[in-house]
Amino acid sequence: MRTIEQYLPDHPFFAGLDPKAVAVVAACATNVSFKTGEFLFREGQSADQFFVVRRGRVALQVHGPAAGTMVVDTADAGDVVGWSWLVPPYHWLFDARAVEPTGAVSFDGACLRDKCEQDPQLGYELMKLVTHVMFNRLVAARVRLLDLYGTTKSTNPLLSPLLSETVISHPGATDAAPS
Amino acid sequence: MDDIRGMVLLLPGLQLLIDVLRESGWTVRGPTVRDGVVVHAEIESVDQLPAGVGDLQDGASYRLRERGDGAVFGYVVGPQGWKSLLFPSRELLWSGHRTGTEVDVEPADVDAPRLALLGVRSCDLHALEIHDTVLAKRAVPDAAYLSRRENTFIIAVTCSDPGGTCFCVSMGTGPVPDKDFDLTLTELVDQEGHRFLVQPGSDRGEHVLDELMTRAVGDEVLNAARTDRCAAALVGSKAAQRMGRSLDTDGLRDLLYANAEHPRWDDVASRCLACTNCTLVCPTCFCTSVEDVSDLSGTQTERWRVWDSCFTNDFSYLHGGSVRPSVRSRYRQWATHKLASWVDQFGTSGCVGCGRCITWCPAAIDITAEVGAIRSGEG
Amino acid sequence: MLRQAEGRHMLPGGAMVPRLFRLADRRQDTADTFTMMLEPTDGVPLEFIPGQFTMMSAFGIGEVPISVSSPAKVEGPLQHTVRDVGSVTHALARTQIGDVVGIRGPYGTGWDVEDGAGADVVLVAGGIGLAPLRPAMLDVLRHRQRYGRVVLLYGTRTPEDLLFTDELKRWENLGVEVLVTVDYGTPSWTGRVGLVTTLIARAGFDPRSALALVCGPEVMMRFTAMALIKRGLSPDRVRVSLERNMRCGVGLCGHCQYRELFVCLDGPVLPYARVAGLIGVREL
Ligand SMILES: Cc1cc2nc3c(=O)[nH]c(=O)nc-3n(C[C@H](O)[C@H](O)[C@H](O)COP(=O)(O)OP(=O)(O)OC[C@H]3O[C@@H](n4cnc5c(N)ncnc54)[C@H](O)[C@@H]3O)c2cc1C
Numbered sequence: 001m002r003t004i005e006q007y008l009p010d011h012p013f014f015a016g017l018d019p020k021a022v023a024v025v026a027a028c029a030t031n032v033s034f035k036t037g038e039f040l041f042r043e044g045q046s047a048d049q050f051f052v053v054r055r056g057r058v059a060l061q062v063h064g065p066a067a068g069t070m071v072v073d074t075a076d077a078g079d080v081v082g083w084s085w086l087v088p089p090y091h092w093l094f095d096a097r098a099v100e101p102t103g104a105v106s107f108d109g110a111c112l113r114d115k116c117e118q119d120p121q122l123g124y125e126l127m128k129l130v131t132h133v134m135f136n137r138l139v140a141a142r143v144r145l146l147d148l149y150g151t152t153k154s155t156n157p158l159l160s161p162l163l164s165e166t167v168i169s170h171p172g173a174t175d176a177a178p179s
Numbered sequence: 180m181d182d183i184r185g186m187v188l189l190l191p192g193l194q195l196l197i198d199v200l201r202e203s204g205w206t207v208r209g210p211t212v213r214d215g216v217v218v219h220a221e222i223e224s225v226d227q228l229p230a231g232v233g234d235l236q237d238g239a240s241y242r243l244r245e246r247g248d249g250a251v252f253g254y255v256v257g258p259q260g261w262k263s264l265l266f267p268s269r270e271l272l273w274s275g276h277r278t279g280t281e282v283d284v285e286p287a288d289v290d291a292p293r294l295a296l297l298g299v300r301s302c303d304l305h306a307l308e309i310h311d312t313v314l315a316k317r318a319v320p321d322a323a324y325l326s327r328r329e330n331t332f333i334i335a336v337t338c339s340d341p342g343g344t345c346f347c348v349s350m351g352t353g354p355v356p357d358k359d360f361d362l363t364l365t366e367l368v369d370q371e372g373h374r375f376l377v378q379p380g381s382d383r384g385e386h387v388l389d390e391l392m393t394r395a396v397g398d399e400v401l402n403a404a405r406t407d408r409c410a411a412a413l414v415g416s417k418a419a420q421r422m423g424r425s426l427d428t429d430g431l432r433d434l435l436y437a438n439a440e441h442p443r444w445d446d447v448a449s450r451c452l453a454c455t456n457c458t459l460v461c462p463t464c465f466c467t468s469v470e471d472v473s474d475l476s477g478t479q480t481e482r483w484r485v486w487d488s489c490f491t492n493d494f495s496y497l498h499g500g501s502v503r504p505s506v507r508s509r510y511r512q513w514a515t516h517k518l519a520s521w522v523d524q525f526g527t528s529g530c531v532g533c534g535r536c537i538t539w540c541p542a543a544i545d546i547t548a549e550v551g552a553i554r555s556g557e558g
Numbered sequence: 559m560l561r562q563a564e565g566r567h568m569l570p571g572g573a574m575v576p577r578l579f580r581l582a583d584r585r586q587d588t589a590d591t592f593t594m595m596l597e598p599t600d601g602v603p604l605e606f607i608p609g610q611f612t613m614m615s616a617f618g619i620g621e622v623p624i625s626v627s628s629p630a631k632v633e634g635p636l637q638h639t640v641r642d643v644g645s646v647t648h649a650l651a652r653t654q655i656g657d658v659v660g661i662r663g664p665y666g667t668g669w670d671v672e673d674g675a676g677a678d679v680v681l682v683a684g685g686i687g688l689a690p691l692r693p694a695m696l697d698v699l700r701h702r703q704r705y706g707r708v709v710l711l712y713g714t715r716t717p718e719d720l721l722f723t724d725e726l727k728r729w730e731n732l733g734v735e736v737l738v739t740v741d742y743g744t745p746s747w748t749g750r751v752g753l754v755t756t757l758i759a760r761a762g763f764d765p766r767s768a769l770a771l772v773c774g775p776e777v778m779m780r781f782t783a784m785a786l787i788k789r790g791l792s793p794d795r796v797r798v799s800l801e802r803n804m805r806c807g808v809g810l811c812g813h814c815q816y817r818e819l820f821v822c823l824d825g826p827v828l829p830y831a832r833v834a835g836l837i838g839v840r841e842l
C-alpha cells in the first residue's frame with residue numbers, strides 16, 4: 001500500500017495541487033478504515049475531521065421523527081466527506097455511515113485549519129478545491145430539489161416529509177446539501 | 180397582356196358564371212352580409228353579394244360602410260378565411276364500437292363537396308397555398324384536406340380598396356392574384372359602367388369561359404377591350420399604394436430568433452387576453468387537437484379533430500405543467516412561428532398580411548407594431 | 559394541382575386511424591410503471607427502430623405518445639413501458655389481458671446507435687427514460703463485438719423506482735458498466751445516492767469518440783449533456799430524446815413545435831448540438 005503522501009496527488013480532490021502543499025497537508029492525515037455499518041461520524045458530534053474516500057462507499061444520512069432515516073448523498077472512491085470542520089461551531093449535521101467496507105484518509109480538522117491560518121496561500125488553494133466540490137454538490141442538490149423524475153406514487157412514506165418546504169427551509173438545510 | 184384571354188362580364192354575366200358553375204355541379208360559396216359582417220355563404224344569385232358595401236378596419240375595429248357605388252367586391256376580407264371550408268373546425272376522424280373485448284374502428288367518410296370559391300383575395304390564395312404545403316405536401320398528408328382541396332374551383336378577385344389592417348404588399352402576397360386560381364376577376368366601376376374583367380388561370384377556367392361565351396345571349400359577356408385591361412391593371416397598382424399597415428420582413432427570421440428574451444414580449448403579454456381570436460381568424464393557423472367522445476356505456480367512441488390554439492395553456496401541456504405557462508411565451512411562440520420558424524419549416528412566411536389578427540384582436544394587438552418595436556429595440 | 563400520391567397511407571381518416579393491438583401480457587415494473595406486451599390483431603408486427611414512439615389509444619379516453627421499449631427486429635410482442643401519471647396512462651394501466659388498445663406509428667427519429675460502432679457507447683437514463691433506451695441497449699448487446707465499452711448511467715428518484723432491475727444485472731454480466739444512483743435512499747439501500755450527472759466523471763469511456771444517448775426529464779438531459787461535453791464529448795455525439803405535447807405524431811397538429819422543430823418528425827431523438835441553443839430558452 002502506498003503512503004498517504006504517494007496516494008494523495010492521485011486523488012481527484014487533490015489533482016492540480018502543488019506537491020509541496022500536498023506534503024504539508026499530508027502531515028495532518030492518517031489512514032482509517034470502516035466496516036460495513038460503522039459510522040465515520042454522527043450528527044451533533046464535534047467535527048474535527050475531513051475524509052478522502054479511497055475505496056468503499058459512505059452514506060450521508062439524516063433522520064427525523066416522521067421521515068425516519070434517509071440517505072441524502074453517498075461518497076465513493078474519489079469523493080470527499082465533510083466540511084463542517086471548516087465552519088464554526090464545527091459540529092456534524094449528518095451521520096456518515098460506511099455502507100461497504102470503506103477505506104479513507106482522515107485529516108485532522110484543527111491541524112488543517114492551523115496550516116491554513118499559517119500559510120494563507122495554502123489556505124486559499126485548499127479553499128478553492130473545497131469550493132469546487134461544494135459547488136458541484138450544491139448544484140446537484142439544487143437540481144435534485146426540482147424532483148425531476150416527477151411526483152411519485154412511490155409507496156415509501158418517508159419521502160413526502162423530506163420534500164416538504166418545512167424541511168427545505170430549515171436553518172440547517174443550507175449547510176445540509178454540501179455536507 | 181394581350182396574350183392572356185380575357186372577357187368582360189356585366190353583373191348579369193357574373194350571374195351567368197354562377198349559373199354555369201352551379202349547373203356543372205359546383206356549390207358556389209361567396210361573400211354576403213350577415214350581422215354586420217361580410218361572411219361566406221352559398222351564393223345562388225348576385226343579389227346576395229354585398230353590393231355597395233365597404234368596410235373600415237383597424238385594430239380591434241371592423242365596421243361596414245356604404246360605398247356609394249354598386250361594387251360587390253368593394254370590402255376587403257371578413258373574419259372568415261376559406262380555411263373552415265377546406266379544413267373544418269371540427270372533423271370526425273373515426274368511430275369505434277366495442278363488443279366485449281373486441282373493438283371495431285371505422286374511418287370517417289370524408290365529405291368533400293365540389294366547392295367554387297367566389298371572391299378569393301390574393302392574400303387568401305397565398306394562405307391556401309401555404310395550407311397545401313403544410314397539410315397536403317407532407318410525408319403524411321391530411322387526407323381529408325387533400326380531397327376537399329382537389330374539389331375546389333377558385334375565382335379570385337383583385338383587391339381594389341385595401342383595408343386599414345392590410346399589409347399583403349409587405350408579405351409579397353398581393354393585392355393582385357398571380358397564380359393558383361381557375362378564374363380571376365377585376366371589378367371595374369367607372370364611367371364605362373360596372374363590370375368585371377375575367378381571366379382564366381387553368382384549363383378548367385378556360386372551359387368555363389368557353390361555356391359562358393356560348394351561353395351568353397345579350398351583351399352580358401364581351402371580349403375584353405384594351406382599355407378594360409388597362410383599367411384593371413390600374414386597380415391593382417393603386418391598391419398596392421394604399422396598404423393600411425406595413426411590415427419590414429428583411430432579416431425577420433433572425434431578428435425574432437435573436438430576440439426571444441426581448442422585453443417587448445412582456446409588454447404584449449400585459450395586453451394580450453390569450454383569447455385565441457387571432458389564431459381562429461388567421462387563414463394559415465393549422466394547429467389542432469383531438470377529442471375522444473364516447474357514450475355513457477363506453478361502447479361507442481368517436482375521435483374528433485378540432486382546431487386548437489397555441490394561446491391556450493393546455494396546448495403545450497406535459498404531465499406536471501405546461502411548457503408555455505405564460506402569455507408572454509405564447510404570444511412569442513405565435514408571432515415567431517408565423518414570421519420566423521415557418522420559414523425554416525415550410526420555406527415561406529406563415530403570414531400573408533391579411534390583417535385579420537389585428538382587426539379581430541379585442542386588445543388591438545398588432546403583429547406589425549409588435550415586430551416593429553422589436554426591430555427598433557423598443558421595450 | 560395536388561394529387562394523392564401513390565402508396566401513401568391514405569385512408570379517409572388518414573394516418574389518424576389506429577391499428578388494433580391486444581394486450582397479451584403485462585408486467586408491473588414499479589408502483590406506478592408497467593410494461594404492456596401487445597400483439598397486433600391483424601398479425602402484422604409493427605416495424606420500428608429503437609427510439610421511436612407510437613401514439614397509444616385507450617378507446618374513449620384519448621391518445622398519448624409512448625416510446626417502444628421492446629427490441630427492434632426481434633420476434634415477439636410489441637412492448638410499451640408506461641408510467642401511470644394521468645387520464646390516458648391510467649386507462650392504459652387498467653387495461654386487462656385480452657383487451658384491445660389502438661396504436662399508430664411508429665413515429666419519429668431513432669437513436670441510430672449504430673453510429674457508435676467502433677467506439678464506446680454511453681447510455682444515460684433518468685426515471686422512465688430507461689424504457690426508450692432499452693431497445694438501443696438490446697441492439698448494442700446483440701452486436702456487442704461492434705462496440706467498445708458500453709456504459710449505462712441510470713438515475714431514479716428512489717430505489718423503488720428502478721426499472722428492469724433483473725435486466726440491469728444481466729446487462730452487467732454481459733460486460734456493461736452499469737452505474738445506478740437515486741435521489742433519495744433508504745437505509746437499506748447500499749447503492750449510490752446523488753444526481754445522475756455525478757456518474758459521468760466516474761464511468762470508463764473514451765470521451766473523444768464515445769456516442770452518448772440521453773433520455774430523461776429535460777432538465778436532467780440538459781445537465782447531463784453539459785457534463786458529457788465537459789468530459790470531452792462533442793455536442794453532436796450526444797443525443798437527447800425530447801418530450802412535447804403531441805396530438806398526431808406526424809407534424810400536422812402543431813403541438814410539439816420547438817421553435818422550428820417538430821419534435822415528432824425531427825425528433826424525438828436529436829443531437830444535442832441541434833438543440834443546445836433552444837434548450838436554455840425559458841418557455842420555448
Ligand atoms: C416522444 C415521447 C415518448 C414518450 N414515451 C413515454 C414512455 O415510453 N413511457 C411513458 O410512460 N411516457 C412516455 N411519454 C410521456 C407520455 O406521453 C405522457 O406521460 C402522457 O401523455 C400523459 O398522458 P395522461 O393522459 O396520462 O396524463 P395527463 O396529465 O392527464 O395529460 C393530459 C394530456 O396532456 C398530454 N400530455 C401530458 N403529459 C405529456 C407528456 N409528457 N408528453 C406528451 N403529452 C403529454 C397528453 O395529450 C395527455 O392526454 C412520452 C412522451 C413523448 C412526447
Ligand code: SF4
Pocket residue numbers: 457460461462463464517529530531532533534535536537546
Ligand atoms: S398572422 Fe395575421 S395578418 Fe398574418 S396571415 Fe395570420 S391573420 Fe393574416
Ligand code: SF4
Pocket residue numbers: 450451452453454455456457458490536539540541542543544
Ligand atoms: S393577440 Fe389579441 S386576438 Fe390574439 S390571443 Fe391575444 S388578445 Fe386574443
